[in-house]
């Protein structure tokens with residue numbers, strides 16, 4: 157397998173042309189397994205919060221995941237190598253695409269069987285800061301029959317489904333591609349991340 161830095165260079169090219177790409181088998185298996193273990197333990201210990209949509213603070217069937225944000229200034233042992241790779245990717249994107257990405261944010265997400273995240277765009281209503289969306293999957297031996305794909309809505313009515321297989325990172329431009337999480341028959345764990353630029357101003 158090529159080095160991380162050459163794969164990130166290729167990812168920058170893909171973002172510049174297609175606007176999205178998928179990087180399978182990105183990090184060593186032990187790194188991904190440690191993240192999966194931590195995520196599952198936090199969920200089991202009820203340290204995750206039901207996710208909300210937009211300004212709506214009530215529970216919604218549109219989005220069924222439980223999340224917990226990474227504290228970027230107090231990363232766990234498991235999180236550190238992942239965030240190092242994410243930051244290396246951010247620097248590559250800044251260098252080759254001049255995106256001016258100043259920081260990353262990331263949260264664990266757990267979708268219980270049967271839950272979903274309805275079709276949406278990752279740009280928040282009052283902010284244009286999110287530029288690149290990145291999702292890293294933590295699920296060993298995912299089978300297509302398990303469901304739970306991330307469905308990307310591409311140009312000209314085409315779609316592309318990404319299986320949430322451990323070690324796969326999917327990247328896409330946050331303001332360009334609507335996407336949805338389809339329900340799965342088993343628990344589905346991931347890390348959802350966004351690379352942000354300085355806010356240009358509060359949108360109406």
Ligand SMILES: O=C(O)CCC(=O)C(=O)O
Nearest residue numbers: 273278291306337346348
């Ligand atoms: O888990 C995924 O595949 C995507 C999650 C997502 O779209 C989000 O958190 O905004």
Ligand SMILES: [Fe+2]
Nearest residue numbers: 276277278335
């Ligand atoms: Fe999303």
